[in-house]
Amino acid sequence: MSAPETATxxxxxxxxxxxxxxxxxxxxxxxxxxxxxxxxRKNWEIAASFKSFLTDWRTVDPNKYTFVMNGGEPQSAEHMLRSNFYSPLNNDFESSHKTFKRMMPTFAWEVLEVYSGPPKVAFKWRHWGVMKNDYVxxxxxxxKVRVKAHGGPIDIQGVTVATVNGALKVEKLETWFDPLSMFKQVSKDNEVFIDEDSA
Structure with missing residues (x-):
């Protein structure tokens, strides 16, 4: 009797x-x-940045998807940091995306190490680019805040645990990194200009 075939x-x-x-x-x-x-190319980021509706994101389970940054409250939309440079209350998604894309035309992302496989995929990552244009x-x-472009690298690293379902769709992302590390690199010479008339 032959062994039963298992589906790949x-x-x-x-x-x-x-x-x-x-x-x-x-x-x-x-x-x-x-x-x-x-x-x-990274399919999750393409969908997050350019698709208008969560239901069009094929890489996530829209009924369960949450994003947690540094142990905070789960967010159903992109979680943005607050700082002296940036506030999510005063920058919508479109303006935020244009701001960072203009500052760094290429902001590459790569996985450095993978610690575990599905359903909880833990990995270390790196996001980097060159500050070619001013941050505004x-x-x-x-x-209104402006930081002059210094032409140098911006490199941030972190760790993420992605909980995925059987179809490898993301149900939960838990990410840990220093959210101020990018802004420290953006304003490494401490030359931050504030338009006092914009308040």
């Missing part, structure tokens, strides 16, 4: 194909169509 688990296209979500023709894209990710944003006092 299938991997979703977004877990194996870096272009998977760029081919979603029925999604509502923020800028009318998919972005150009020829330099760096609004702080928690509604003041």
């Amino acid at each position: 688990p299938t991997i979703p296209d977004y877990a194996g194909d870096p272009n998977a979500v760029l081919n979603d023709t029925n999604a509502v894209w923020r800028h009318g169509g998919p972005p150009n990710y020829s330099n760096t 944003g609004y702080n928690d006092k509604k003041q």
